[in-house]
Amino acid sequence: MAGLRAPRRPIFAANWKMNLLRDEAESFCNDLRGALGSPEADVVIFPAAPLLDSVARSIEGLSVMVGGQDVHHESEGAFTGDVSAPQLLDAGCVWALCGHSERRRDHAETDSLVGAKARAALDHGLLPMICLGETQSQRKAGETMDTLSRQLHAVLDAIESSLDEEGEPRFALAYEPVWAIGTGATATPALAQEAHDFLRTRLAERLGTRRASQVRILYGGSAKPGNVAELIAEPDIDGFLVGGASLDSVSFRAIIHNSAAAG
Numbered sequence: 001m002a003g004l005r006a007p008r009r010p011i012f013a014a015n016w017k018m019n020l021l022r023d024e025a026e027s028f029c030n031d032l033r034g035a036l037g038s039p040e041a042d043v044v045i046f047p048a049a050p051l052l053d054s055v056a057r058s059i060e061g062l063s064v065m066v067g068g069q070d071v072h073h074e075s076e077g078a079f080t081g082d083v084s085a086p087q088l089l090d091a092g093c094v095w096a097l098c099g100h101s102e103r104r105r106d107h108a109e110t111d112s113l114v115g116a117k118a119r120a121a122l123d124h125g126l127l128p129m130i131c132l133g134e135t136q137s138q139r140k141a142g143e144t145m146d147t148l149s150r151q152l153h154a155v156l157d158a159i160e161s162s163l164d165e166e167g168e169p170r171f172a173l174a175y176e177p178v179w180a181i182g183t184g185a186t187a188t189p190a191l192a193q194e195a196h197d198f199l200r201t202r203l204a205e206r207l208g209t210r211r212a213s214q215v216r217i218l219y220g221g222s223a224k225p226g227n228v229a230e231l232i233a234e235p236d237i238d239g240f241l242v243g244g245a246s247l248d249s250v251s252f253r254a255i256i257h258n259s260a261a262a263g
């Protein structure tokens, strides 16, 4: 599907996971205030739920968006510990991560539950950032593309009827090979591009070529300042979902800067 590249605005997303306290989050945002300017990219911070409100306040006036790390598939009710799409919106969120591999692994999230979460996000006006990726054993067994295909089709089955025919697709994908998350073992650019190209081709089969060419597909898995330039040079890599290297504003800014310099 190379050659389909449309002008896609890159996204740089910080997935803070269960890290940082309010003071640290606020000083991270202040550091961005001093240095970010108006990047030719979307910048999104995914803080832990208790930090959403203060991060949303701290980024006021900055071209930065905030998102929830997870969203429940129901809009309200007796679901202790969960967070709904309307609550995320109320806290100032624009995005919701759906199906991060740590949630699939630690909270037994199935493909169909991930689809239901993405659907709930969309139906309430949030933009789902849907994570997919194979484990080490799936890659070793030659099951990478089957895994990606299964995860993608499950989510498209859930959200397709909520997508507009016109306009930009209101979701993004994040290809995150599980073996690369938090391990320092980044996918090579060629290997990541192969997966992104595969995903875009499958998207085109479901949504048509034009819409597939507009969907932003981020790479995640040990992205850091030293490897983003070569990754974003690939035609189907449209930004990064960054964990460890997003906890420090200096390295997160360097990821944005080094990617822009490569483009």
Ligand code: PGA
Pocket: 015, 176, 180, 181, 182, 183, 184, 220, 221, 222, 223, 241, 242, 243, 244, 245
């Ligand atoms: P990592 O995490 O950058 O620490 O590998 C990425 C992610 O889990 O989104």
